Amino acid sequence: MVNKQSKTKRFGILTSGGDCPGLNATIRGVARAAMDKYGMEVVGIRNGYRGLIENDTQLLSRDDFGGILTRGGTILGTSREKPFKDKDWLSGEKNSAPELIMRTYEKLKLDCIVVLGGNGTNTTGYFLAKEGLNVIGLPKTIDNDIVETDVTFGFHTAVGVATDAIDRLHSTAHSHNRVMIIEVMGHKAGWLGLFAGTAGGGDVILLPEIPYDINSISKHLVDRANAGKNFSIVVVAEGALSKEEAKLDKKEFKKQREKSSVSIGYRVAKEIEEATGLESRVTVLGYLQRGGIPCAYDRVLSTMFGTYAAEMLFKGDYGKMVAMRNNVVEGVPLELVAGKIKPVPLDSQLVFAARQVGTCFGD
């Protein structure tokens, strides 16, 4: 049964930023509900905001959403385009990226754009809303670092992939009397490292929120060796940093990191080898965490998020991001989300729990 509206609503939909499991499941949720229940028209925008800038768009039909629930990646393509960093915009020139976006929006007679992405994407969404466009955001990221929502889609799939990898490393660590170091993603937040590290039984977990002291790590690893444990697993979030680095200002920190030719996982390995003499090996998990079939949890979450966005479209409830808050899906103003990231809180119950089973956070 399709709810008739006086005028057929038409909205654009795009995916922006890094790849993430659950994008297609969410797109399906929005589109099926919007088309089948409310008779709306869906315009697919190619490659994130770039598709709006270049008017690379296409009216989609129901068939375009067939069989995509379980498919990794995004049928719409994505890019890391940041229109409000366009020099022309900053200098007030004509035909800047945001202007082109607004032009496409009008040309296509859109009632709203639905943007699936992380912090950057939703921040851009907020800026566009301030310029007068109707925008609905959806919280997509394997990093789980978006504020105002308890969880983002893609996160639990990535946790699963990283945990499987740690499980695999356990056996080889055990066979060789080694310290196995695994670097996982997470951007500037430690959620992925914390969850996968706890699920995988990591002996040491290093997070950006808890700067580490190599001596503390070394002591833990040597204590384990002395207690007869012939291996250890060290999980390093890509954003992890030392206590010394934590004291640096942002610019200086970035400069120092860029000088380094190796990623944080390799650096920690070297520091551990120097401090303990224990043989260590590094695995950088990389893009495996972004691809593939979304886990059941993420498919459920994506379906709830996507269909809720369709409700907001129907009601004209714009300028918000869909969020999960205390087990309830609801909209939160984009204004509250823009420009922020959500770190692991220092009083996290999970950090405490992990400490209780013996995990060392290097502090």
Place this chain on the structure above:
Amino acid sequence: MVNKQSKTKRFGILTSGGDCPGLNATIRGVARAAMDKYGMEVVGIRNGYRGLIENDTQLLSRDDFGGILTRGGTILGTSREKPFKDKDWLSGEKNSAPELIMRTYEKLKLDCIVVLGGNGTNTTGYFLAKEGLNVIGLPKTIDNDIVETDVTFGFHTAVGVATDAIDRLHSTAHSHNRVMIIEVMGHKAGWLGLFAGTAGGGDVILLPEIPYDINSISKHLVDRANAGKNFSIVVVAEGALSKEEAKLDKKEFKKQREKSSVSIGYRVAKEIEEATGLESRVTVLGYLQRGGIPCAYDRVLSTMFGTYAAEMLFKGDYGKMVAMRNNVVEGVPLELVAGKIKPVPLDSQLVFAARQVGTCFGD
């Protein structure tokens, strides 16, 4: 660092009821925190409450908890023993099961027993607490049907197994122009069917909370066939029932069901074939949903739940079940849990979301 207590606390731990992924991970959480952080003694009780009745117990050492985070099953064994249904207890005879339990409890000089189980187990725990024992409950079940907690450990692993199965059936349904019916567990609640059915893109999902009308299902399947879809997936929770059955009183319903030689999945298949003429095939997923390695989500949850129980032990915070409530782990009085089950609420956002993507619930 071990927090010293004036007297070394000693607690018993048991697992009771059906097998469930995450039992060992939870045991590990309780034991590691209790032993390493608080210097407590842990007495393992074999095969659920039966081990308390028969004093089949053993003081455990740290090594007993090595490597069990990822292991399926329970190192303690389990049983479906229900001591308060013992005839001797009901008739007031001596040496009834509860009496024997209390005797073992005293003999072993336990400060508390930690019981990992579902509704029945926690209800028994409550009865024991009423008799004066110190009890802490932990919510274990693949059915997710325990009140006062948002989620139970084991649930998301079972959802993952059932979803993988539905994914497999999709391809064979598609190849043969068939209705594939999959019966999943969940006891009298529809959580497992609802989550796996949504994650697997089930075309029809039948839950105990939403009694079905075969005509409604048939219409949906025939509409799909007429629209050129050459297959359908029907997910049936083991507790599903028809509108007619929903009108029966409990006893009559049970009687009718016991007369039937086939499980609900097969019955629905037959009803669909008769009503639509579409060829159908049944898979009863069964014990696969109970076994195997817990998923990352459940390992994290188990670690949080188990270590929280150790906190409660340390504080003497007894008579409660550990629960997750709005993303916070806390204790809830066993009294509130005992004798209840948590159905899927009729205003469930997920049921609504599933409807919006086209799922038929048969109502």
Place this chain on the structure above:
Amino acid sequence: MVNKQSKTKRFGILTSGGDCPGLNATIRGVARAAMDKYGMEVVGIRNGYRGLIENDTQLLSRDDFGGILTRGGTILGTSREKPFKDKDWLSGEKNSAPELIMRTYEKLKLDCIVVLGGNGTNTTGYFLAKEGLNVIGLPKTIDNDIVETDVTFGFHTAVGVATDAIDRLHSTAHSHNRVMIIEVMGHKAGWLGLFAGTAGGGDVILLPEIPYDINSISKHLVDRANAGKNFSIVVVAEGALSKEEAKLDKKEFKKQREKSSVSIGYRVAKEIEEATGLESRVTVLGYLQRGGIPCAYDRVLSTMFGTYAAEMLFKGDYGKMVAMRNNVVEGVPLELVAGKIKPVPLDSQLVFAARQVGTCFGD
């Protein structure tokens, strides 16, 4: 680089019989090689031989084979149509199924049909070849029961699925002191049961090739229980039968089986419970073994088989089935394949190996 031929060859391709992982991967292998390397035309035939009977066919383009390497099921659909069992054919009437097939073959001006299927499919292929059609067979079955080839595609994927299931059951068997019985497919051959049973560490494995004596099984299970093993896994091939049944003639055996309302797994469970008093539980794995993503082994095999079929098409090497023989892919005359099945040989090295690690075959 496309090898030019004087006339563009055109062949039909169909999949017939039960669903099986690797069908699409094999179709892709044939089609890509045939189209890209030899410039041939590919006609897709819907739903097995039925598509030839009804001329339900379609010229396919390269795009039809995009992204199907990993997809379960078959893009062509399948059926269990057996044209040479058509009554009209048997009674010599006109317009019988084989006649209609030959008519479609001529109408479409096919140079050959490529048939993907098991024993029945290749036997039909042989009959069509005898009627003058050019036929190339491809050995598809999860049962691995086709003669003249060392392995069929689909088999190792099914072995993987069944082994995963046994792994899951292990933990729940262990927790409950139970005999867990798992019934796997395999038709009249024991390959699937033998491989999965050995890989899963089955304590008892029952195969059609080795009729069982319930006393022998009981003794093994009781010996295990007496030796302190608190669980056992029994793997039952769907074709398994008792020593008594093995003495029956084929017709009588079939009759007796049809009388039984339960599958062999349930029957063995009952026999074990009666003979040993041990609690037992049954899982019938069913369609899960047929669906889903083919494993790496099967994708490699399918690619080798499919592209080899394209070579045979190019060379006009008809009337053969593609086979793997001593690690070499080659063609074998359909005549040698038709009407036969390949049982597990009684001197199988794997049966011997399984016995050596303690497996009981019930004999």
Place this chain on the structure above:
Amino acid sequence: MVNKQSKTKRFGILTSGGDCPGLNATIRGVARAAMDKYGMEVVGIRNGYRGLIENDTQLLSRDDFGGILTRGGTILGTSREKPFKDKDWLSGEKNSAPELIMRTYEKLKLDCIVVLGGNGTNTTGYFLAKEGLNVIGLPKTIDNDIVETDVTFGFHTAVGVATDAIDRLHSTAHSHNRVMIIEVMGHKAGWLGLFAGTAGGGDVILLPEIPYDINSISKHLVDRANAGKNFSIVVVAEGALSKEEAKLDKKEFKKQREKSSVSIGYRVAKEIEEATGLESRVTVLGYLQRGGIPCAYDRVLSTMFGTYAAEMLFKGDYGKMVAMRNNVVEGVPLELVAGKIKPVPLDSQLVFAARQVGTCFGD
């Protein structure tokens, strides 16, 4: 039933070289058959040949082999010890590693040592056999590069892991219009890259056996891009090398490689970016390929290999390596295996098949 021997045989068993799935399954096969069927004694040797040098050994009991069929790693530990490269041995000094090994062998009164390992391990086994020890080798390696056997255990598990990884990268490659490069193991042979690359549908596969020309790769990638394919997957075996490098002598090649700070995957990425301008991303799969639960295929193979080794022990059939040859397990003289590696043959049917479906090997 235990076959009595006049004197109880006692053998040592060790695992040497890199970690590999199936080690424990093979150990179980040898030990169960040898102990249960032939009443032999099993001495576990810790950490490969190092355990023999240092007499770090232990008599094992049946319980030591319980539940290890599915476990990754090796319960015996491993090392990369190469006793015949000991300087003392080379210079004729006393107490060299081989001498110490022979002393331990005599001290423990061993009838034989069973060595599980790759080329190096079996070559050492051959040298020890030449010195008069009884040795049986078992072909363990994820590289599949041991001569005289069609397959090694561990290989198909690693192929599965690498194929899963490629599957994951496919979606993210597709979303971002990227060339995704994945470096897999395989040592100096291309088996792992070839199998996983074919199973994963790699567009380009680079193997040590087929030196590559970057222009050929670039042309293929650009042709794909021009044909509208917005991504490509490049699978690089760790031993891959360019045509220029192939001309270098071994020493010079090694020197040049050691100068490079990045692995071959990163180098190929850079060459592709420079030659085509296409954005590329690298994943180095690393240790994930060595760890974890062995796949069903490897468990079957390990059980066959292990129990066959027990037969050889029983018969005193020493100086051989267990091998699979044309589907038959048999022993081959260690002399034929020592010092050799098995490359992918240039007339490989699989390389041909992969080319036929469009794979570019860069030649």
